[in-house]
Amino acid sequence: MKTVKLVISGLGVVTSGAVGKEEFWGNLRAGRNCVKPIRNFSVGKIKAKTAGEVDDSKLMFFFGDEKGLRNLDRSALFLIAASKMAIDDAKLSITGENTDDIGMVTGTSFSHLVPIVQFDRQVLKEGLNFSNPALFPSTVINAASSQVSIKFNMQGFNTTVSTGYTSSLDAIKYAENTIETGRAKTVLCGAVDTLSYPVLFGFNKLGYLAGLKGKEVMCPYDKRRNGPVLGEGAGVVVMEDEKTALARKAKVYARVRAVANYFDARGIARIHPQGLGLEKAVRSALEQADVLPEDIDYISTCANSSREMDGIEVLVLKKIFGESLKTIPASSIKSMLGETFSASGILQIISSAGAMHKGFIPPTINYKQKDPDCDIDCVPNRARKKRIKTVLVTSFGPGGYNSACILEKV
Numbered sequence: 001m002k003t004v005k006l007v008i009s010g011l012g013v014v015t016s017g018a019v020g021k022e023e024f025w026g027n028l029r030a031g032r033n034c035v036k037p038i039r040n041f042s043v044g045k046i047k048a049k050t051a052g053e054v055d056d057s058k059l060m061f062f063f064g065d066e067k068g069l070r071n072l073d074r075s076a077l078f079l080i081a082a083s084k085m086a087i088d089d090a091k092l093s094i095t096g097e098n099t100d101d102i103g104m105v106t107g108t109s110f111s112h113l114v115p116i117v118q119f120d121r122q123v124l125k126e127g128l129n130f131s132n133p134a135l136f137p138s139t140v141i142n143a144a145s146s147q148v149s150i151k152f153n154m155q156g157f158n159t160t161v162s163t164g165y166t167s168s169l170d171a172i173k174y175a176e177n178t179i180e181t182g183r184a185k186t187v188l189c190g191a192v193d194t195l196s197y198p199v200l201f202g203f204n205k206l207g208y209l210a211g212l213k214g215k216e217v218m219c220p221y222d223k224r225r226n227g228p229v230l231g232e233g234a235g236v237v238v239m240e241d242e243k244t245a246l247a248r249k250a251k252v253y254a255r256v257r258a259v260a261n262y263f264d265a266r267g268i269a270r271i272h273p274q275g276l277g278l279e280k281a282v283r284s285a286l287e288q289a290d291v292l293p294e295d296i297d298y299i300s301t302c303a304n305s306s307r308e309m310d311g312i313e314v315l316v317l318k319k320i321f322g323e324s325l326k327t328i329p330a331s332s333i334k335s336m337l338g339e340t341f342s343a344s345g346i347l348q349i350i351s352s353a354g355a356m357h358k359g360f361i362p363p364t365i366n367y368k369q370k371d372p373d374c375d376i377d378c379v380p381n382r383a384r385k386k387r388i389k390t391v392l393v394t395s396f397g398p399g400g401y402n403s404a405c406i407l408e409k410v
Helices: 021-030 056-062 074-089 113-126 133-139 143-152 164-180 197-205 242-247 276-289 307-327 341-358
Strands: 006-015 102-107 158-161 186-193 233-241 254-263 298-300 390-396 401-408
Touching: 006 021, 006 074, 006 164, 006 242, 006 341, 021 341, 056 074, 074 143, 074 186, 074 233, 102 143, 102 164, 102 341, 113 133, 113 197, 133 143, 143 158, 143 186, 158 164, 164 186, 164 233, 164 254, 164 341, 164 390, 164 401, 186 341, 233 242, 233 341, 254 276, 254 341, 276 307, 276 390, 276 401, 298 341, 307 390, 341 390, 341 401
Parallel strands: 102 158, 102 186, 298 390
Antiparallel strands: 006 233, 006 254, 186 233, 254 401, 390 401
């Protein structure tokens, strides 16, 4: 039995086509496709040429003429901007008196790849004695998260979680544990991943991108799907005990009823064909939240236009929800943003908070051809008005990681 009721009291988001929660929710409600031709780097001979890229110029508003920006990579810029929005949204004042009670946990996987490539290239070209030492600190995976704590003087703790697709929800679980055990009173829980040529090249070599075996389009659940289009972004939510939030008169967006994860140890790049791990994670979340499957009003799914993953997720949902799944909308915001990898879960959390407070279901866009193996209500192409109280968020991927989160409108 939980003794602490955890809530989300602040939101910050940076995605392709949107900076800030209102613009983000507006794009989702409009079903806006934020996937465009890649502009930040040359794709060379790679067939995949589109992605959900962030417009960096929109972020400068959060930094002004501050010094030291030259030494911050894009991941740190994304995460700092999202954190600033979340702190302001929560009306959270960080002072010398409460700094030890405020922590940061960040989910990420690829945020340090570009600094590593830049540093290694310079070392190999110029030699160790002539490399730029300013590049080295950003080569570690916890660099972006650390920069946020330094920027806003949060000294409670700083942790980075890297579990692939599920990094966001696993970071939520970590934040939940730290608050419940009294290690912190308030936690900024964020996630970030940025797109770069090394990331695109890696996914291309794996043969995992849309456009390699069909049309380059992000179309979850559609029969034409042949892989994901990549994206990038960052999201941050302020998590705290409900009593603390109400005492501060903060706006509460959602209550975190449960977060569950399960590692099925299938293989480094494999997914259990029956979705064993995802099924166990979802069932555990429902049990922890004391919620029946038919009580779920909306499912924010992990579907990313992968032929295998989309089918497995639908299989799992059918096993858990049975006939009630026919009346529960289950859509994928990745259809509009691209696959943002470690950031995807936190973006689903923020999307779901907007869905609950604005009364709409985000659509799955680019849906044209029905797949009999994915015959669920994916809210095709247009958002739908609906009052939502309880949301299930799912996340899983190759490597055995599976997570699920249940949110409730307060």
